[in-house]
Amino acid sequence: MTEIWDGLTKAVELIISLDPEVIEIAGRSLRISGTSCLLASLICLPLGSLIHFHHFRGKRVLINIIQTLFSVPTVLVGLLVLVLFSRAGPLGFFGILFEPPVMVVGQMILITPLMLGLTISALSGVGQEIVDTATSLGASGFQTAWLVLREARYAVVAAVIMGFARAISEVGCAMMVGGNIKGFTRVVTTAIALESSKGELELAIALGIILLFLALIINIVLNRLQQR
Amino acid sequence: MSLIKVAGLTHSYNEREVLQDLNLSIAKGEVFALIGPTGAGKTTLLRIIDLLEVPSEGDIYFDDKRIPRSGKQRLEIRRRISFIHQKPQVFNLSVYDNVACGLRWRREAKNRLTGKVDHILEMVGLEGYKNRNARTLSGGEAQRVALARSLVLEPEVLLLDEPTANLDPVSTAKIEQLISYIARQHNTTIIMATHDMSQGQQLADRIGVLLDGKLIQIGNTNDVFYSPQNKEVAHFVGMENIIEGVITANKEGIATANINGNAIQAVSSYPVGKEVFACIRPEDITLALSKTQSSARNSFQAKVTQVTHLGPLSRVEINCGFRLVALVTKISAEELNLQVGRDVYATFKATGVHIMEKEINQ
Numbered sequence: 116m117t118e119i120w121d122g123l124t125k126a127v128e129l130i131i132s133l134d135p136e137v138i139e140i141a142g143r144s145l146r147i148s149g150t151s152c153l154l155a156s157l158i159c160l161p162l163g164s165l166i167h168f169h170h171f172r173g174k175r176v177l178i179n180i181i182q183t184l185f186s187v188p189t190v191l192v193g194l195l196v197l198v199l200f201s202r203a204g205p206l207g208f209f210g211i212l213f214e215p216p217v218m219v220v221g222q223m224i225l226i227t228p229l230m231l232g233l234t235i236s237a238l239s240g241v242g243q244e245i246v247d248t249a250t251s252l253g254a255s256g257f258q259t260a261w262l263v264l265r266e267a268r269y270a271v272v273a274a275v276i277m278g279f280a281r282a283i284s285e286v287g288c289a290m291m292v293g294g295n296i297k298g299f300t301r302v303v304t305t306a307i308a309l310e311s312s313k314g315e316l317e318l319a320i321a322l323g324i325i326l327l328f329l330a331l332i333i334n335i336v337l338n339r340l341q342q343r
Numbered sequence: 344m345s346l347i348k349v350a351g352l353t354h355s356y357n358e359r360e361v362l363q364d365l366n367l368s369i370a371k372g373e374v375f376a377l378i379g380p381t382g383a384g385k386t387t388l389l390r391i392i393d394l395l396e397v398p399s400e401g402d403i404y405f406d407d408k409r410i411p412r413s414g415k416q417r418l419e420i421r422r423r424i425s426f427i428h429q430k431p432q433v434f435n436l437s438v439y440d441n442v443a444c445g446l447r448w449r450r451e452a453k454n455r456l457t458g459k460v461d462h463i464l465e466m467v468g469l470e471g472y473k474n475r476n477a478r479t480l481s482g483g484e485a486q487r488v489a490l491a492r493s494l495v496l497e498p499e500v501l502l503l504d505e506p507t508a509n510l511d512p513v514s515t516a517k518i519e520q521l522i523s524y525i526a527r528q529h530n531t532t533i534i535m536a537t538h539d540m541s542q543g544q545q546l547a548d549r550i551g552v553l554l555d556g557k558l559i560q561i562g563n564t565n566d567v568f569y570s571p572q573n574k575e576v577a578h579f580v581g582m583e584n585i586i587e588g589v590i591t592a593n594k595e596g597i598a599t600a601n602i603n604g605n606a607i608q609a610v611s612s613y614p615v616g617k618e619v620f621a622c623i624r625p626e627d628i629t630l631a632l633s634k635t636q637s638s639a640r641n642s643f644q645a646k647v648t649q650v651t652h653l654g655p656l657s658r659v660e661i662n663c664g665f666r667l668v669a670l671v672t673k674i675s676a677e678e679l680n681l682q683v684g685r686d687v688y689a690t691f692k693a694t695g696v697h698i699m700e701k702e703i704n705q
């Protein structure tokens with residue numbers, strides 16, 4: 116149990132002393148997961164609205180599939196990205212394997228079903244009466260969708276927070292497609308995995324606490340958005 | 344020329360027809376009241392006219408042009424119509440943004456938008472609420488936001504669904520004033536659904552009676568109130584006395600109907616032998632203690648069987664060989680000392696009796 120206490124003090128030490136390596140790793144985590152979360156939001160919010168506002172055959176099935184993919188294991192996504200981007204793979208010509216961009220792609224694939232599914236359920240929470248009222252007041256389909264997104268902003272921001280949370284906390288995919296290269300693709304989670312395997316428990320715990328700290332900052336920022 | 348025309352319109356929900364073969368023409372600037380009991384299909388018809396819903400069969404014409412069942416043109420036309428739904432739904436935004444959104448969606452220039460929104464908020468008495476979140480308003484305030492939000496668009500057509508259904512009498516009067524102001528001042532075409540006949544009578548130029556998905560009667564207010572087309576309409580517009588009888592004579596448009604052995608005279612052209620209903624509005628019957636000299640052709644001796652006080656009015660049931668209900672002011676009920684068992688004379692004019700054909704299926 117002392118490890119946890121030591122880890123806590125160490126975390127405080129590392130944060131206060133602005134340890135360059137820790138700052139660098141934390142910054143990279145934030146950049147990679149932030150980018151993947153942003154890009155996934157840009158896809159999921161419009162796509163979620165599109166799915167929600169259109170009636171088509173197989174809509175129920177599609178939503179079921181999306182919800183099932185919430186549980187996709189991170190290593191499976193890692194494997195998929197590895198196959199796609201390996202030199203011989205169909206996207207191998209990008210030559211980005213074991214580089215940060217491919218980690219962004221991996222995380223986007225990982226969190227897109229979650230954000231998409233939660234966006235759709237957020238929009239479903241807005242009553243048909245609101246949609247009808249907007250339509251009656253002369254909103255176009257696009258304008259109605261935008262209004263409904265704003266009406267559902269609490270739940271929509273929650274969907275984005277969930278996406279970010281899953282991205283920054285995953286280790287399997289980052290490890291497989293990033294390779295945990297020091298100073299280049301090492302992120303907080305892969306660093307924790309490495310330090311624990313080396314027996315450096317304090318450092319691992321300290322990094323874990325720093326990760327939660329990052330999540331706290333992001334939540335505070337997004338909550339500001341919710342209030343508007 | 345009609346601004347809005349509904350032709351052969353039928354609508355079903357889950358294979359159940361809730362509107363059946365409706366035909367209706369509404370002129371520019373007209374105030375039309377759609378009256379009918381709950382579940383008659385008023386809201387559904389308004390939703391179809393607002394192009395929120397596509398009818399199962401039939402068409403809507405706007406400016407004599409048929410509106411397509413899908414496509415961009417529907418939005419253009421919808422932007423000339425405002426529909427105030429029965430339950431006001433405010434958006435989770437400030438009062439100002441609620442009222443501004445319709446103008447923003449129409450890409451109104453910002454300086455004009457601000458002026459219009461401020462003006463309309465003042466008109467509905469919400470100028471102090473601009474920055475409040477509309478979700479925190481009371482029911483009546485939310486209703487006014489909904490009204491302001493539609494009126495600020497200066498629509499050519501205003502659709503109102505039971506605009507005063509859940510309001511107290513004072514708010515109701517305010518809204519009614521506002522409606523007639525808009526109709527007069529802006530020459531706005533108004534279609535309002537209401538189950539309150541007196542409201543229809545007060546505000547509308549014409550009335551359509553919707554019963555069970557069918558437009559049974561369309562006409563000016565007097566036609567509908569004093570000459571209902573059948574027993575259902577008569578009942579709905581407050582003809583409390585609907586009595587079965589047979590025409591026994593007809594002289595120059597004054598018919599005599601035999602009601603249970605009593606002769607009632609009425610203005611009617613139905614021939615002798617016709618089975619009819621005689622309808623008399625309770626407020627058209629006067630009660631007196633002695634047989635008065637009057638030009639009214641119908642006068643019967645009767646016994647009071649029941650008295651109910653309804654605020655300033657009293658509803659008096661009498662028996663004069665047949666049952667009649669009369670409505671008199673509470674003051675005269677007291678003056679006449681109307682109590683159960685009291686002998687009175689009931690008098691009504693021949694023009695106060697509406698005779699209608701007894702339908703085969705009734």
Ligand SMILES: Nc1ncnc2c1ncn2[C@@H]1O[C@H](COP(=O)(O)OP(=O)(O)O)[C@@H](O)[C@H]1O
Pocket residue numbers: 356357361379380381382383384385386387388
């Ligand atoms: N969305 C719907 N789905 C199924 N039935 C409906 C729907 N909307 C209305 N109805 C039915 O259609 C009938 C007419 O309803 P409505 O137009 O709301 O009547 P009103 O406004 O005159 O009270 C009612 O029997 C109602 O239950």
Ligand SMILES: [Mg+2]
Pocket residue numbers: 382385386387429504
């Ligand atoms: Mg209704």
